Amino acid sequence: MYRSLRTLRKARAILPLEQQPASTVLPPTVTVVVPARNEEDVLDNCLRGIREQTYGRERGPDDEEPALRVVVVDDGSTDGTSEIAARHAAEDPRVRVVRSEGPPSGWTGKVHAMHVGVEAAGEPEAGEWLMFVDADTVLAPELLAKLLATAEHADADLVSTPGGPPAEHSASWPILMPAGLQMIGENADPVGKGSKAFAIGHCILLRRSHYEKIGGWAALSGRRNEDIAIATTVRDHGGITRVVEGLSYATTSGMDPFRQGWDSFRKSFVAGTNGSLPLLLGIGLGQISLSLASPAILAAGVRGRKPALIALGSLGWTAQSATHARTARVMHAGPWLAPAAPFTNAVFGCIMLHGALEVARGVTSWKGRAAKF
Structure with missing residues (x-):
């Protein structure tokens, strides 16, 4: 019940997206970096x-200094990624494509690709913002203006929003996402409190001045779960970080189909535990045990006709269901599986055990949600 109450408190701390754009005479430059392999x-x-x-339409796409510029990092792609990026660059002068042949020793792939993108953008500008967007994420036209307004209203130096599910999404959203958000939230905070600050790598907006202050991605070259790492580092250097509810304006296909969503979470938690077999086993078994404790207590109470156990089991089940419903709504995943929360939470524990098995077999890449990099 304590886990459920803490999750509900953290869910309430997620910022709503500002609906009015920031009232600036001259909009600051925003450099969007898209790593793509x-x-x-x-x-x-x-x-x-x-x-x-x-x-930034006040400064049009043909302006010598557009408010929005895009750097696509083709990170050693062997499919049609290069051609697609080149076509967009030919159609829009704001888009630039740079090629990387993969990370050098000591770097993780996605972190290096984002580093290359920022370096290609040139010297920092006064008031500039950096935006990092996953290639499997699609932004609605209004998102950047609203996200920047939210950051300025909250006086935040880093804001991030997860992507919501596409119209045709797999069962990974209602089954895995509520428990996944709860477990991530137990280790990181949406307002930057506690040991780690929470951020979502789908879409991160960061003041470039703070990016430079922390030493950029070079300071996090070997880190996995790079979104939480950069948010925590910005927080530790005096910055303010917030998670924003922008899922109505961003979608991601990175969790579909179900197997991809399963693998995404598995790799993230392997990375988050630094591939620790004892931790993965402990978290997995603990998650399953805690999740199924309420149904087990309730069943024991019914079988033994013990009202106290029936009440305790029912209370725990209800708490899990309420938490599932709230986190599902946050992630636009649909709360209809809330009554089965103890069992979907236990399924998520199996992801940890799968990660432990992969570590034991020595086949995991430890690259977190961005394993494609």
């Missing part, structure tokens, strides 16, 4: 969404 199936939609942003 073998993303031919999703990159076109991602870049179209970025190019269609309403932000």
